[in-house]
Amino acid sequence: MTAQSVEQAAPTRRERLRAQTATEIKQVARQHLVAAGNVAGVQLRSVARDVGMTAPALYRYFPGLDELVLSMTVDLFDELIGEMEAARDSVEDEVASQLLAVSRAFRSWSVAHPAEFAMIFGTPAVSFGHGPVNECEEAGARFGTVFAQLFIRLWNEHPFAAPTDGDLGDTLSAEIAPYHEWLTVSLAPSMPKGAVIVFLEAWVKLYGVVALEVFGHLQWAIPDGEPLFERTLKTLSSDFGFPERYRPPKA
Amino acid sequence: MTAQSVEQAAPTRRERLRAQTATEIKQVARQHLVAAGNVAGVQLRSVARDVGMTAPALYRYFPGLDELVLSMTVDLFDELIGEMEAARDSVEDEVASQLLAVSRAFRSWSVAHPAEFAMIFGTPAVSFGHGPVNECEEAGARFGTVFAQLFIRLWNEHPFAAPTDGDLGDTLSAEIAPYHEWLTVSLAPSMPKGAVIVFLEAWVKLYGVVALEVFGHLQWAIPDGEPLFERTLKTLSSDFGFPERYRPPKA
DNA sequence: CGATGTTCGCGAACGCTGTTCACCCTGGCG
DNA sequence: CGCCAGGGTGAACAGCGTTCGCGAACATCG
Numbered sequence: 001m002t003a004q005s006v007e008q009a010a011p012t013r014r015e016r017l018r019a020q021t022a023t024e025i026k027q028v029a030r031q032h033l034v035a036a037g038n039v040a041g042v043q044l045r046s047v048a049r050d051v052g053m054t055a056p057a058l059y060r061y062f063p064g065l066d067e068l069v070l071s072m073t074v075d076l077f078d079e080l081i082g083e084m085e086a087a088r089d090s091v092e093d094e095v096a097s098q099l100l101a102v103s104r105a106f107r108s109w110s111v112a113h114p115a116e117f118a119m120i121f122g123t124p125a126v127s128f129g130h131g132p133v134n135e136c137e138e139a140g141a142r143f144g145t146v147f148a149q150l151f152i153r154l155w156n157e158h159p160f161a162a163p164t165d166g167d168l169g170d171t172l173s174a175e176i177a178p179y180h181e182w183l184t185v186s187l188a189p190s191m192p193k194g195a196v197i198v199f200l201e202a203w204v205k206l207y208g209v210v211a212l213e214v215f216g217h218l219q220w221a222i223p224d225g226e227p228l229f230e231r232t233l234k235t236l237s238s239d240f241g242f243p244e245r246y247r248p249p250k251a
Numbered sequence: 252m253t254a255q256s257v258e259q260a261a262p263t264r265r266e267r268l269r270a271q272t273a274t275e276i277k278q279v280a281r282q283h284l285v286a287a288g289n290v291a292g293v294q295l296r297s298v299a300r301d302v303g304m305t306a307p308a309l310y311r312y313f314p315g316l317d318e319l320v321l322s323m324t325v326d327l328f329d330e331l332i333g334e335m336e337a338a339r340d341s342v343e344d345e346v347a348s349q350l351l352a353v354s355r356a357f358r359s360w361s362v363a364h365p366a367e368f369a370m371i372f373g374t375p376a377v378s379f380g381h382g383p384v385n386e387c388e389e390a391g392a393r394f395g396t397v398f399a400q401l402f403i404r405l406w407n408e409h410p411f412a413a414p415t416d417g418d419l420g421d422t423l424s425a426e427i428a429p430y431h432e433w434l435t436v437s438l439a440p441s442m443p444k445g446a447v448i449v450f451l452e453a454w455v456k457l458y459g460v461v462a463l464e465v466f467g468h469l470q471w472a473i474p475d476g477e478p479l480f481e482r483t484l485k486t487l488s489s490d491f492g493f494p495e496r497y498r499p500p501k502a
Numbered sequence: 503c504g505a506t507g508t509t510c511g512c513g514a515a516c517g518c519t520g521t522t523c524a525c526c527c528t529g530g531c532g
Numbered sequence: 533c534g535c536c537a538g539g540g541t542g543a544a545c546a547g548c549g550t551t552c553g554c555g556a557a558c559a560t561c562g
C-alpha cells in the first residue's frame with residue numbers, strides 16, 4: 001500500500017512526459033480559448049498544430065474534444081480557487097477582511113478572464129447530468145467551499161442578522177433542508193437555516209454583479225463595473241454587521 | 252409618401268410568402284434550439300431539412316447562420332418583453348403590483364426557456380462591438396425599458412430610499428453620469444443618481460437569482476429556485492418601501 | 503397571350519471540423 | 533538483444549457553413 005503510494009508520487013518517466021504533454025496541450029488550448037473569446041475557438045486541429053502534433057495524436061491524451069474542455073474547466077476552477085485562497089491568506093487573519101479580499105479576487109479573475117469565466121459560470125457547456133460532469137461539479141463545490149468556510153467562520157465569531165426559521169417560510173425552509181443538513185454534519189454544526197439563506201443571497205448578489213459585468217450586459221449603464229461592485233461589497237459589509245471593516249481596495 | 256406607406260402596409264404577395272417562410276425557418280430553428288439545449292443545436296442543414304428545403308436555400312432569407320441566430324435573439328427579446336408587458340397589464344394599475352408581476356414574468360419565461368435565456372442573457376454569442384449586434388442591443392434596451400419605466404413611475408409616485416450623490420462616491424457618480432443624463436432628458440426628469448443605482452442593484456439581484464437558477468448553478472443548495480426568488484422579491488419590496496404590497500404568487 | 507427578367511430552390515463543390523483506423527517508429531523492459 | 537506497448541502520422545469518413553451555376557417558377561410588361 002505504501003509502496004503503491006510512493007510509486008504514485010514518483011511515476012515512471014513515460015508518465016511524467018505524458019502528464020507534461022497533457023498540460024502543454026491544455027495550455028495551448030487555453031491560449032486559443034482566450035484568443036477566440038469563447039469555447040468554440042478551441043479546436044482539435046489548431047491546438048494540435050500549435051503543440052507540434054496532428055489532431056489524432058491528441059486522442060492519446062484525451063478521449064475527445066469535450067473531455068479536453070472539461071479538463072480545462074476543472075483547471076480553471078482550481079486556478080480561480082487558488083487566486084481566492086492566495087488573496088485570503090495575503091491579508092490579516094480576520095474574517096471580514098478575508099471575505100472582502102476573496103470577493104475582490106473573484107471579480108478580478110473574472111473580469112481578467114472573461115472567456116474562462118463564461119466557461120465555468122455561464123451556460124453549462126455539456127448538459128448537466130450524471131456523467132463526467134461530476135468532476136466539474138466537484139470543482140464547483142470546492143469553489144463554493146472557499147466562500148462557505150469564511151461565512152461559517154464569520155457566523156461563529158460574529159453572528160450576523162439572519163431570518164429565523166419562521167421568517168423563511170415553509171417552502172424555502174424545506175428546499176434548503178437537505179443542504180443545511182449536509183452543512184450541519186460536515187462543516188457548520190450550529191448554523192441556522194436563515195444564515196445559510198443569507199449566505200446564498202450574498203452569493204447571488206456577488207455573482208449577479210460580476211456576471212453582468214463580464215458578459216457586458218451592464219455597459220449600457222456603466223462602462224466599468226468596479227465602482228458598482230465595491231458598492232455591493234460595502235452593502236454586504238453592512239448586511240453582515242461589519243460596516244466599519246469595509247475599506248476601499250488598495251489601488 | 253402615403254402611397255408608399257400603404258404599399259409597405261400591404262406588401263406584394265411574394266413578400267408575404269417570403270416573410271412567412273422566414274418566420275417558419277425561425278420557428279424550426281427555435282425548435283432545434285430547445286431540443287439541443289444550446290445554440291450549437293441550430294444548424295443550417297437540419298433546419299433546412301425540417302422546413303423542406305436544402306441548406307443553400309436558407310441563404311435567400313438570411314445572409315448566414317450568424318444572422319439567423321441574431322434574428323432569433325431579437326425575436327426572443329420581443330417575446331419576453333411581450334410576456335412581461337402582458338403580466339404588467341393583467342394586474343391592477345398599481346406600480347408595486349406591476350413590478351412584482353413583471354419580475355415574476357421574467358423569471359417564469361426564463362426558467363421555462365433555459366436555452367433561449369442563455370442566448371440572450373448568457374455569454375454574448377457574437378462578440379460585442381459595432382456591427383449587426385446593435386439590433387440585438389437595441390432589443391436589450393427595449394427589455395430594460397420595461398423595468399425602467401416602472402421604476403421611474405415608482406420613484407415619481409412613491410419615492411423610495413436612495414443614497415445621495417455624496418453617498419455614491421465620486422467614481423460611481425462619474426460612471427453613472429452619462430446614463431443618468433440620458434435618462435433625465437428622455438424618461439425621468441427628476442430622478443437622482445442614487446435612485447438609478449438602486450434600480451441597477453435591484454436588476455443585479457433579479458438577474459443573479461434567475462441566471463443562477465436557469466444555469467443550474469444553484470442546484471447544489473436548492474433544487475427549485477422559486478422560493479428563493481420569492482424571498483428576493485419580498486426583500487426588494489421592503490427595500491423599495493412597499494413591504495405591505497408584497498403578496499405570494501397566485502398559484 | 504407571349505416574352506422578359508427577377509426570385510427561388512437545388513445539386514455539386516470547397517474548405518473546414520471531430521473522429522476513426524491502419525500503419526510506423528521509437529523507447530523501455532525482460 | 534528481441535520484443536512490445538505506447539506515441540505519432542496520414543488517409544479517410546461524416547458532417548458542418550458557405551459559394552457557385554443552373555433550371556424552374558413566378559410577376560411584370562408589351
